[in-house]
Amino acid sequence: MSDTMAGQSAGQTENLSTKSGANRSLWGDVRYELVRSPVFWISSILVLVILSMAFFPQLWAQTSPNTSGACPLQNARVKPSADHPFGFTNAGCDMWASLVWGTGKSVIVAILVTAGTVILGVTFGTLAGYLGGFADTIISRITDIFFGLPFILGALVFLAIFPERNIWTLTAVLTVFGWTSLTRVMRGSVISTKQKDYVDAARAAGASDLFIIRKHILANSIAPVIVLATIGLGSFIGAEATLTFLGVGYQRPTVSWGLLVSEGQNLALAGFWHLLVFPSAFIVITVLAFILLGDVLRDALDPRTR
Amino acid sequence: MGRYVARRLIQFIPVILGTLFLLHLLSTLTIQVVGDPVRALFGENAPPAAVIDQMRADYNLDDACLEQPGNPCLGLFVDRLGQYAGGDFGINFRGRAVTEMFIERFPVTVRLTIIALVFETVVGILMGVLAGLRKDKFADNFVRFFTVALVAFPTFVFGTLAQLFIGLQLGLELRNSDWAPDWLGQMLNVGYNADYPWLSLVLPGVVLGSFSLASIARLTRTSLIENLRSDYVRTARAKGLRTRRIVGIHTLRNSLIPVVTYIGIDIGLLLGGALVTEGIFNIPGVGQLVWLAIQSNDTPVIIGVVTILTIVFLVANLLVDILYAALDPRIRYE
């Protein structure tokens, strides 16, 4: 066998791990990689903070802006002060409390959509990739059809159906237009996994299709989906803001980052900079945290980048 | 190549029919669930029933199926397809043909999209190459961070800020100054200026393109890094070629293949994004048309324009696929 350069370094790594990291599993390698990455630490701490805000807002701000009396109108647009370092919103609510309590609406949608797209993408992608043939053709064409509707335009038409915009309708629309890319990625990944010899070996041992999908295909195909999903999670948060700006997203009295930003963008220019800066910062930091986390995960999961 | 194109063309037909049907379904459902857009035109005080009926008939909204939620209105769909085939995408509530309105405005959107595409591909590829060649160095981290930050910033916020601080402050300064050339001030305008059909779209184009900049830069970076490790780069080096040539010709051509694929997807994002950008910058393009139609509840326009845009997007994708085949001979001779 030739030892090309890439082969050479790969060979070394292999030999090394046999020696020095004898008890390190594949995931152990990933862990090893992650633990050493400062980006991983920063982004995952941020993600944890954001998630805790989403699910336990009371930990970060006691009163919800939707509590009776929480938003005296007299305070509308009051700028940051020592007591209220983030100032007050246009509705007179404490900005910090609004951001914290709005995290849920923005982030939970993104999480639900991610979950939905992953479930759909993995299911359809696996079916199309593994079964091939007619099932593949049908699923691929359906994917193309949904893909054919440009996202924002499709969302506009779609959201017009729902008189009420809440977590569920937003989740539905983002999922409907978001599942296609994951399906395509999963399909490609499954096709390449399906051709691996260990799948043949399992079949030779008499394993059923279901067994093979469960044991081999899913575990070995899902890495690119996970990575794409974290990046998607970030962009769905941004999508909520854009849809809200276009008037088809959340509506009051819901508190969400998108609402705060689209409300703040005009007022910021009237001198109330804090109405735009803080919500924007929350969105940017969150999206950044998720995308960077996806980045380090990909680097760690993808042996090619090592 | 011919066969590849033919196959893509044939695959295109069920997809476009399916997409149009999906759109039809959504719009039908909207009318069934939300209510009759004709009635909405007249506000609280309903006009004589005869007037409403006449308008419903004019806009093909008098089909009984539109009052049965869940009914897919297949008959209407077939009618619509027939009209689409004849280039008729309906009329707006003021009797103007959607097709005509679209054609009038489409060139502006095309120009905007081209500027955005050129900006995002040129800058994106440059950034990607820079990051790929300086992997894990400062330049790489900078590019990664910067582009992600752009993604995270909602376009409408970015657009507003660009319009205000670049267009209205820097740009106005330039336009009012004696020394700055005219084109420079126009390039940084607050909105569209028909006298400068390209220049005045530069700032909005950059705003529009900045969202996809990240994806292109990242795609280029990843595939460049991958290709730089490939055997044929080693061969090129063994041939005694200059590094510039190895990166610029041998590697980049291969690295652009995923970028081209992405551009196909991106056209859809741009067409959607043009909605926001044209709204903010008051650009008389197709996006603005949709924006205005949403404001005035002009359902036929929304459906008609989105339908045309969907067709445009699918056709653009088809072209990109063919371009893809031109770039990658392995596909061509499949």
Add this chain to the structure above:
Amino acid sequence: MRVKTPLRVTAVSAVLALGLAACGGGDGDGENGGDGATTPDAAASPTGQPGGTYSAELTEPSYLAPASNCYESECSAVLKMVNDPLVTTDFESGELIFDGLAESIEPNDDQTVWTVTLKDGRTFHNGEPVNSDAFLRAWNYSANPKNAQATAGFMARIDGAGKGKEMAGLKKVDDTTFEITLSGPFSQFGSMMSYAPAFAPMAQECMDDLKACNEAPIGTGPYMMDGSWEHDKGITVTRWADYQGEQAAQADTIEFKMFTTPTAAFRDYQNGGLDVLSLAPDVYLEAKGQLGDKILEEPTATLTYLGFPTAKKPYDEVKVRQAISLAIDRQLIVDQVLNGLAKPSTDIVTPPIPGSRDDACDYCTHDPEQAKTLLEESGVDAEGMTLEYYFNADAGHDQWVEAAARQVQETLGFDYKLNATEWAQYLELLDAGNFEGPFRLGWSLDYPSPENYLRPIVGTDGDSNYTEYSNPEVDELLTQGDQAGSIEESYDAYHQAGDIALDEMPIIPMWSGVTAIAFSEEVGDVRYDVGDGEIAFGEITVTQ
């Protein structure tokens, strides 16, 4: 008549009102329109010379021709420049002013047959004479349901309207005289005819090619189209050299420019590309910060109110309705949410309207204590009860409805739920009477009379009575007012009717509008015409 243009993202522009034409008082001589004395806020607006060109912001109109399809302020703003009215109404006295195309308008004794005599020698821009045929042509077209004209309702009172090509009640006497026979007596028909678009004449050339006419209307007014309508971009009108009428026309050319958003318009203004614009709430604060007092702020005749489904619990209790009204701090909402661009209501009738009062509404003040007391007296327990508020989505109502709902919650303890509904669906719910709680509606005048507010909203058969409120006493008082011999007498009756309605509160008036207009240093004599609900574009002068 009124239109609530279903604006979404733009929120409500300040030009909501659609008025029956009522040219500013004493503004009889068009050429002298800019003499400053008629401009209430002249101080803010220097006077310029006739001639010159300026640009103004305009929202895309729906139709320019046939004029009978014009049912909102956008088109009427343009048509007012391009068309002469038939007649106008004095805003203060309610008298007809013949500064338009009509020489005289005379009803018969029982107000069923009206005779219109036209001024001699007036022509359309294309030279066609403005004669009886031009009017019959236009009105018959409008009344024909086949043509689905938006203002067809104005014709409804004419005998034979909506029954075919020609109305039986319309009869040409000679070239300058025609007779209108109504299907029943109606004393206000003369005032009604001052709604110019609905009663405009139409040139034969226009009738022959309505499409072309829509792009470049052939009118009778002081301005004529300069080129054709550039949809969503602009409309330019220039002064008609041969104009013989009396409407104001100062500038030589007016460029109406259209913008996607009010913000975009303001940016263009900042950029020096726009001379006159109405400031939407979106940009008002920013503009106020930059322009300060240079902004012209004028009250409008637009009323915003919350209606109650009076047949449903707990709104069937008058005291609950009163309590809710008292719980709302209108001034605070106006200041903090509407940025001062409104005036808290003291009456159902808006302040610019003759016969309006500034102390009529006892329950329009903010009095939490009394509110609580009234609620207690009503016996309704707010505990665990949720009030559902309704408003049309994306029109900028969400903030104030929420603020009001919060105040009600804080004072009375009702929880709240906000239902933002698409316009089309909102209307369906409205038509079907399916609202379960307070719903937002607006009202703007058709003609300057208290009757025009009271009858539609609180009258039993009111066009806009969606509250199911019915009080024979109110109806009776309104009829009394209608038949009163003088305007003062009629006001007495109307005021009594208003007092009852304000006491029983089927609706709670919130505020009347204030418009804010920004203009560049290059224009002067900017005036808001409350009757038109528009800036008086014809009076604007160019200073440089």
Add this chain to the structure above:
Amino acid sequence: MSTSVTESALAGGSTDDDVVLEVRDVKKHFPLTQGIVFKRTIGHVKAVDGVSLTLRRGETLGVVGESGCGKSTLGRLLMGLERPTDGSIKVLGQEMAGLDNKGMRKMRRNIQIVLQDPYSSLDPRMTVGDIVGEPYEVHPDVVKPKERRKAVQDLLDVVGLNPDHINRYPHQFSGGQRQRIGIARALALKPKIIVADEPVSALDVSVQAQVVNLFERLQDEFGLSYVFIAHDLSVVRHISDRVMVMYLGKAVETGDEHEIYDGPTHPYTQALLSAVPVPDPRLRGQRDQIVLEGDVPSPANPPSGCRFRTRCWMAQDICATEEPMLVNRDGSAHPSACHFAAERDVVHAVDNPSVIEGTTSDNV
């Protein structure tokens, strides 16, 4: 053992109790489709086109040929990974074609596979214990769950791996060790037959010998029968009792190891053997060197008659018209599919070496 495989196969059902695998005229044609809307079958890739073989207990049958000759497809057919287009495969006397899923699963206990690539044949996300024990999950009745760990450790021991490494992952092993893991997995169900598809070609020379020796030891220990598929003629000679040479989906020559290597009668076998370099510089220029020109024709459109004729220096008109059967012939005491079969020693040094080139034009 000089009996013709084909003969016994054609005789229809061997009565020989020792026969563990019997393949008769098996074919695998992959359809070639064309068409944009509806796929039309415009031809077939005849990957395996009528191959028969018999394998006896404890015997090793080597299958050699160049890439594209169909030997791997044959292996997959034997394993039931592909369904044959035609022909019969009997494992321990049981016909494979008629089996339902359950029967097939049962049958698989008797025949197992070892694959070429030691990297892709092991699931990187499973531990060695899981990989080797996977057959027990599929066939839960073979070993009780509690005893599986022990069974797996025994297997690792058998193939020369440290049983303590049961919890390690494949990437922690070298190529040779991984191939041992693959062999352990194949042994788990105690099969009678192992189909080994290029089991050592990915290994370094120094490790290759270890694995070849392991194969031989296991055969002795467990009485296994091997179908040993490889392109390395030296390794095949070393391990095989009998050898089958394949070209374009057909067997062109079969026989005992020494018959094939010392007296090949088919020109293709001769060319193949002569091309194998011998690690002995003294033989340089001393051997018959047959350099074939051109490439293997497409299996979708094989030449008429004898498939080798396009590259054969001995081809005559009859070769284009009449397909030579795989039978014993005048010039060949073992089955050879050549009209002009004649023995020729190409692996040993000869007095008068010559270079005979192919006669065909190059078709690439």
Add this chain to the structure above:
Amino acid sequence: MSETLTENRKRQPRSPLSGVKFDDSAPLLEVENLQVEFHTRDGIAKAVQGVSFTLNAGETLGILGESGCGKSVTAQAIMGILDTPPAKVTGGQVRYRGVDLLQMDEKTRRHVRANKIAMIFQDALSSLNPVFTVGWQLGELYRQHAGASRKEARAKAVELLEMVGIPAARDRVNDFPHQFSGGMRQRVMIAMALALQPDIIIADEPTTALDVTVQAQVMALLADLQREMQLGLILITHDMGVVADVTDKICVMYAGHAVEQANVYEIYERPGHPYTKALLESIPRVDQKGEELTAIKGLPPALVNPPPGCSFHPRCAFARDRCKTDEPPLYQLPGNRESACHYWEEVLNS
């Protein structure tokens, strides 16, 4: 070689090589004590540790070894195409006609690469750029190094393809690499290596991916061309058979060290290093049935942390205590051969 190719060479515009004084009397290529390290996450891997050999015109040198032994790194270090980082040449000399290539500036080195030393790689499919035609890739050499026009370059490409025996070369220049068969692709690689008439060709496992009959074709072609043009050929392979067939002398590498060097006949007859001996005994032969193979126990060592002393000692049948501590020098053996084994005499005589 065709007339035009030679002409072209003369016409070549001011090559940076004109400033370099090559000594035509010096050996074609001398590698002396070459050291290459790789900086990996886990430490420094000494991929090549003191490899030396000499190659004369018309001579074929075989570098024999298993994967990871450093033979390809050696070749790439000679070519100067190692990825730096992670690789780094830390010592030694590579002299072409007496001039040390490692001291050259990159520009001159690049010209040496194109004009003097060429390389052929194992996997021709991945070593050719998939998106350019074969003709374009061949012609590029002429366009970049000889200033040829597109048309000229194309004509030359056709000539080259004909020379390496590709039928219908005129049409096939327009084909893409994936349209060629494996053997034909390797011929294209050979053509590319020969394009600018180099003196040395380094063939890194040129036939490993090929079938035996194709391997025979390619090796025959390579041998013919080498003889014809009096090239110095370095053949890197793990195949003992191929080496035996074509080389003049052999350098055996193990774990970055050249453990044995000798004339091809001597090495096969009487190996002077236990590793060479074990290798020869572990391979089956096509011309003999043979008995059980003698396998080499254990695995090659990791390069980052090699065993002390002789790196082969854990696997060596001859190893004693001394081997675990003392790294053996290259002993000069009788007959101008070298072996890095303390007990070379014992090995020779066993």
